[in-house]
Amino acid sequence: MTAAMTPAFIGIDWGTTNRRAMLLDANGALLDTRRDDQGSLACRGRFRPALEGLLQAWPAAAHVPVVMSGMVGSALGWQEVPYLDAEVPLDRLPQHLVPVADAPAAARWFITPGLRWLGAHGRADVMRGEETQILGARHLLGPLADGWLVLPGTHSKWVRLQGGVVSVLRTYLTGELFAQLAERGTLAPLMSDDSPVDMAASFMAGVQALRGEELSHALFGARARVMGGGAPAAGTAHYVSGLLIAAEWRDALRDAAELPPAAVVRVIGEPALAERHALCAAHFGRRTESLDPQAVQQAAWRALSSAFQTP
Amino acid sequence: MTAAMTPAFIGIDWGTTNRRAMLLDANGALLDTRRDDQGSLACRGRFRPALEGLLQAWPAAAHVPVVMSGMVGSALGWQEVPYLDAEVPLDRLPQHLVPVADAPAAARWFITPGLRWLGAHGRADVMRGEETQILGARHLLGPLADGWLVLPGTHSKWVRLQGGVVSVLRTYLTGELFAQLAERGTLAPLMSDDSPVDMAASFMAGVQALRGEELSHALFGARARVMGGGAPAAGTAHYVSGLLIAAEWRDALRDAAELPPAAVVRVIGEPALAERHALCAAHFGRRTESLDPQAVQQAAWRALSSAFQTP
Numbered sequence: 001m002t003a004a005m006t007p008a009f010i011g012i013d014w015g016t017t018n019r020r021a022m023l024l025d026a027n028g029a030l031l032d033t034r035r036d037d038q039g040s041l042a043c044r045g046r047f048r049p050a051l052e053g054l055l056q057a058w059p060a061a062a063h064v065p066v067v068m069s070g071m072v073g074s075a076l077g078w079q080e081v082p083y084l085d086a087e088v089p090l091d092r093l094p095q096h097l098v099p100v101a102d103a104p105a106a107a108r109w110f111i112t113p114g115l116r117w118l119g120a121h122g123r124a125d126v127m128r129g130e131e132t133q134i135l136g137a138r139h140l141l142g143p144l145a146d147g148w149l150v151l152p153g154t155h156s157k158w159v160r161l162q163g164g165v166v167s168v169l170r171t172y173l174t175g176e177l178f179a180q181l182a183e184r185g186t187l188a189p190l191m192s193d194d195s196p197v198d199m200a201a202s203f204m205a206g207v208q209a210l211r212g213e214e215l216s217h218a219l220f221g222a223r224a225r226v227m228g229g230g231a232p233a234a235g236t237a238h239y240v241s242g243l244l245i246a247a248e249w250r251d252a253l254r255d256a257a258e259l260p261p262a263a264v265v266r267v268i269g270e271p272a273l274a275e276r277h278a279l280c281a282a283h284f285g286r287r288t289e290s291l292d293p294q295a296v297q298q299a300a301w302r303a304l305s306s307a308f309q310t311p
Numbered sequence: 312m313t314a315a316m317t318p319a320f321i322g323i324d325w326g327t328t329n330r331r332a333m334l335l336d337a338n339g340a341l342l343d344t345r346r347d348d349q350g351s352l353a354c355r356g357r358f359r360p361a362l363e364g365l366l367q368a369w370p371a372a373a374h375v376p377v378v379m380s381g382m383v384g385s386a387l388g389w390q391e392v393p394y395l396d397a398e399v400p401l402d403r404l405p406q407h408l409v410p411v412a413d414a415p416a417a418a419r420w421f422i423t424p425g426l427r428w429l430g431a432h433g434r435a436d437v438m439r440g441e442e443t444q445i446l447g448a449r450h451l452l453g454p455l456a457d458g459w460l461v462l463p464g465t466h467s468k469w470v471r472l473q474g475g476v477v478s479v480l481r482t483y484l485t486g487e488l489f490a491q492l493a494e495r496g497t498l499a500p501l502m503s504d505d506s507p508v509d510m511a512a513s514f515m516a517g518v519q520a521l522r523g524e525e526l527s528h529a530l531f532g533a534r535a536r537v538m539g540g541g542a543p544a545a546g547t548a549h550y551v552s553g554l555l556i557a558a559e560w561r562d563a564l565r566d567a568a569e570l571p572p573a574a575v576v577r578v579i580g581e582p583a584l585a586e587r588h589a590l591c592a593a594h595f596g597r598r599t600e601s602l603d604p605q606a607v608q609q610a611a612w613r614a615l616s617s618a619f620q621t622p
Contacts, residue, residue: 123536155497173531176496177488185487217483227435228435251525
């Protein structure tokens with residue numbers, strides 16, 4: 001048996017709701033993946049059996065290093081791992097893995113630290129899990145990864161990478177606001193209208209509607225345009241999505257020098273979200289480039305597995 | 312029995328959640344008030360018995376005119392009453408009352424129309440109920456009511472009154488966003504921390520934190536400042552309130568000519584909300600003046616009762 005095809009490393013992106021595991025060989029090739037709904041919230045108080053259950057699927061990998069990223073390292077996770085300061089170059093992440101205290105003696109189980117960014121005027125921002133994906137992008141693209149990266153989702157992250165260091169981090173509550181507004185309150189009945197609709201047109205109507213005004217006003221406008229302006233209710237969910245994603249872009253473009261027209265914004269996310277960012281970018285005279293989230297995650301684990309290579 | 316002290320008019324502010332009724336004599340003096348939780352949501356399908364139940368409390372007023380404002384006139388209310396265009400001077404509101412179709416033959420039951428405002432670029436905004444309060448402010452203050460009025464709450468309304476006409480209307484989802492964020496999601500655990508705290512200081516920290524950035528980013532910051540910045544969790548609810556209310560003021564101040572430093576913004580709302588707006592105004596070098604919501608509502612009903620005066 002050679003290094004190729006022999007299980008050598010397990011990486012687990014262990015978020016709030018889901019868990020995605022990858023099994024790699026010593027060359028970083030992907031041998032298998034597993035995905036389940038055993039997120040941090042579901043596993044409270046029983047993280048060790050939850051991990052052991054996952055490992056049973058891969059008996060040949062019983063003793064390989066396991067590295068976990070995401071909310072598993074938060075106060076609501078398995079073990080709270082202090083944030084790493086964003087000034088630390090991402091390439092140093094493998095040196096900052098934290099051993100799991102509640103592990104069997106022979107096990108090599110680790111959690112990646114999240115990243116804490118501090119800005120002017122006492123501003124702070126944090127991430128847990130995305131730092132690993134950004135490391136993956138850096139390993140895929142090398143120095144070309146420098147620039148803006150967007151990781152859309154419940155908490156959409158905008159990251160500026162300079163020389164492999166996260167120099168700006170801005171998180172938006174985009175996905176969470178969307179989900180809350182869709183579920184209850186004034187906009188929910190309109191957002192649940194599922195008549196057939198042109199997704200892109202409805203989304204772009206939201207993008208275009210966000211001019212100078214505040215988001216909290218524009219969101220009410222998603223109702224007012226129907227009640228008072230005669231717009232159809234169908235497509236309101238896409239319209240709201242357009243408002244929320246356009247707000248991210250408006251923020252990024254406040255300082256035009258930070259995001260010149262020639263800049264390319266790299267999006268690491270599901271195709272549907274990446275497409276929305278591409279539409280929005282075009283509206284603002286910019287362009288995006290999509291990175292496959294699976295390839296990025298695999299590259300991240302490959303980079304982190306290097307911490308365990310015996311020369 | 313003289314006109315004074317004789318019941319002559321009933322006005323009901325019939326909102327989504329609550330119902331507030333006032334009984335006036337022919338001079339507009341307040342004889343009695345009632346408040347209950349029989350809002351539009353609770354009364355669906357049984358508005359007529361719900362009104363009749365209320366009227367039983369005032370047998371001497373069995374045949375006086377009843378005017379209702381608010382969500383009772385919406386598609387989710389008793390009878391959908393078309394919006395009046397904001398170009399119509401508010402003083403004409405008494406001429407636009409709409410009779411309730413589902414009323415006994417002898418009854419004089421009416422619903423006030425809401426107001427629809429249309430702006431440039433297809434923008435629309437609407438109100439139901441607040442138009443009546445603004446009419447009240449106009450009757451209390453006369454031409455001095457011209458200028459900016461704020462009616463804070465679930466849907467915070469900013470209204471510019473010019474010559475008795477609503478020339479600008481902007482609604483913010485402030486109270487609704489606050490309630491949703493406090494109940495579930497990322498910020499909820501922090502917002503429910505009820506350790507003793509200096510309300511004004513926590514609120515002002517939120518006001519000051521909202522610099523140029525988007526609200527959806529600043530809201531995540533309410534968590535990041537605790538997780539990454541070392542700020543205490545206590546006071547997070549006031550901090551979030553500060554962000555949301557400051558966003559309204561930032562929007563109003565985008566065009567400084569619209570709200571010059573000498574301008575006074577009149578706030579019609581509960582004392583606790585009026586105080587928050589006063590703090591926020593001071594931060595932006597402006598000032599507010601509070602109008603008592605009860606006095607405003609009574610003035611509104613007095614103005615509307617004039618439609619029924621026999622000369």
